[in-house]
Amino acid sequence: MARRCEICGKRVQTGYKVSHSHIRTKKKWLPNIQKVKAVVDGKVKRINVCTSCLRSGKVVKAAID
Numbered sequence: 470m471a472r473r474c475e476i477c478g479k480r481v482q483t484g485y486k487v488s489h490s491h492i493r494t495k496k497k498w499l500p501n502i503q504k505v506k507a508v509v510d511g512k513v514k515r516i517n518v519c520t521s522c523l524r525s526g527k528v529v530k531a532a533i534d
Contacts, residue, residue, distance in 0.1 A: 481498065
């Protein structure tokens with residue numbers, strides 16, 4: 470699954486984990502991406518959305534029948 474939100478564009482961030490002795494190792498921060506059925510342009514599509522977009526109401530979830 471693509472680790473990218475199709476609404477806001479949030480994706481994996483990289484950086485360093487820095488220990489007390491300042492030894493740096495590479496680290497990834499993964500966004501919380503969920504596959505949801507949502508209404509996009511009047512049609513139901515399955516899209517990858519981060520949970521912050523779901524909670525803020527930027528996505529209209531499709532009704533389950």
